[in-house]
Amino acid sequence: MDILVRPTPELKGEIQALSSKNYTTRYLLAAALAEGTSTIFYPAHSEDSDAMRRCISDLGATLDEDEEKIVITGFGAHPRDVKELNVGNAGAVLRFLMAVTALSPDVTFVNTYPDSLGKRPHDDLIDALQQLGVHVEHEQGRLPIRIQGGSPKGGHIQVSGEVSSQYLSALLFLTPLLQEDSHIEVLGDLKSKVVVGQTLEVLKQAGIHIEFQDDYVHFHVQGRQAYQPTTYTVQGDYPGSAAILAAAAVxxxxxxxHRLEEQSKQGERAIVDVLRMMEVPLTHDKGIVRIQSQGKLKAIEFDGDAATDAVLAMVAAAVFAEGTSRFYNVENLRYKECDRITDYLNELKKAGAHVEERQAEIIVHGRPEGVEGGVEINAHYDHRVIMALTIVGLGAKQPLRIRDAHHVAKSYPQFFEHMTALGALVEWVQE
Incomplete structure (x- = not known):
């Protein structure tokens, strides 16, 4: 379905931040890899986290969930023998499970989103798994992907960090369960190091010990470890909340x-600092962010690598800022659900924004007077693009119609419900 976003001069109200998708998927996997019963409080519900639920259940975990928590009895190092897994459009879930199913004899990941996840490359992880002795069949690094493992071997593993940190995280989940010790060496410039920190945090909570250097280049992983069943509590989600906060700013x-921890390891926590740099009046105390804005913003320069999933919302805010903003070191945005630089900026231009792209940069010439709008734009099946374009629609002079906006459910199913509660003039329309 499409969403129609009408010019909205004022937002007001309170919401609870969604639970973190990144932490939820990692906790679900850690619980599944434990032999015994773990409890996860306040898990996120989105297409991505639900894909992880579905797949670990297929692999042999038992799940019992109510409104507050999910109780999981894991399969440890012995996933059930299944022939196919469907991760939907969830790239991180695919990559984590490509590694975990190296413990299985023969699994094929099917391609149900050929125009989105089906286009994304996974060559670097495939190469690393082959170093472990795993046979992988694939379509030039893309889905469908067949994993023939069963007895992967540890040792020295090299993995590129140039495209995504998810490849490294996948190996960090797998290698503690191998019989041999492993030494993982990261080649190139590792993207999104902050997200690797989240993986390491979850592994530590699960009783897994990994030795590493602060530069995240070398990791020593002792084999024959066991994930411990335990209790986890999911914190509030900064990537989704970044869109809400940016909407309030403009x-x-x-x-x-509520529920946005000041000391969170989520890199997207930087949205608070960026909005402060843009001179947006806000407070952040005891997990509560309050914005009292007049819609006036100043341009900034920002290194987006550590806050990848908030950059599009920041760019949307910069569309209305006074001056020229630059977001650099963001090339990995090109390898997401769509090319989040070229595709996103093309849609912003249709709406009337003045933006430019470089290979690893987004440049925004702000228009404090607002953009024209009055057009239909394509969100490219990308949840982050949908949320960011919605922000732009609030400040447009005429309504924006965003195609296929229901794909926002990939990470934030309640996004438009929350926006409406705050006073945003949005409505669903039939295609």
Whole structure:
């Protein structure tokens, strides 16, 4: 379905931040890899986290969930022998499970989103798994992908960090379960190091010990470890909340978002610092962010590598800032659900924004007076693009119609419900 976003001068109200998708998927996997019963409080519900639920269940985990928590009895190092797994459009879930199913004899990951996840490359992880003795069949690094493992071997493993940190995280989940010790060496410039920190945090909570250097180049992983069943609590989600906060920044607003920890390891926590740099009036105390904005913003320069999933929302805010903003070191945005630089900026131009792209940069010439709007734009099946274009629609002079906006459910199913609760003028329309 499409969403129609009408010009909205004012937002007001309070919401609870969604639970973190990144932490939820990692906790679900850690619980599945434990022999015994773990409890996860406040797990996220989205297409991505639900894909992880579905797949670990297929692999032999038992799940019992109520409104507050999910109780999981894991399969440890012995996943059930299944022939196919369907991760939907969830790239991180695919990559984590490509590694875990190296413990299985023969699994094929099917391609149900040929125009999105089906286009994304996984060559670097495939190469690393082959170093472990795993046979992988694939379509030039893309889905469908067949993993024939069963007895992967540890040792010295080299993996590129140039495209995604998810390849490294996948190996960090797998290698503690191998019979041999492993030494993982990261080649090139590792992207999204902050997200690797989240993986290491979860592994530590699960009782897994990994030795590593601060530069995240070398990791020593002792084999024959066991994931411990335990209790986890999922924190609030900064990537999704970044869109809410940016929307509040570009309007006259008094918006409060709860459950956003000040000391979170989520790199997207930088949205708070970026909005401060843009001179947006806000406070952040005891997990509560409150924005009281007049819709006036200043241009900034920002290294987006550590806050990848908030950059599009930052760019949307910069569309209305006074001056020229630059977001650099963001090339990995090109390898997401769509090319989040070229595809996103093309849609922003249709809406009337003045933007430029470089291979690893986004340049925004702000228009404080607003953009024209009055057009239909394509979100390219990408949840982050949908949320960011919605922000732009709030400040447009005429309505924006965003195609296929229901794909926002990949990470934030309640996004438009929350926006409406704050006063945003949005409505679903039939295609």
């Amino acid at each position: 309007t006259r607003s008094d918006v409060t978002v």
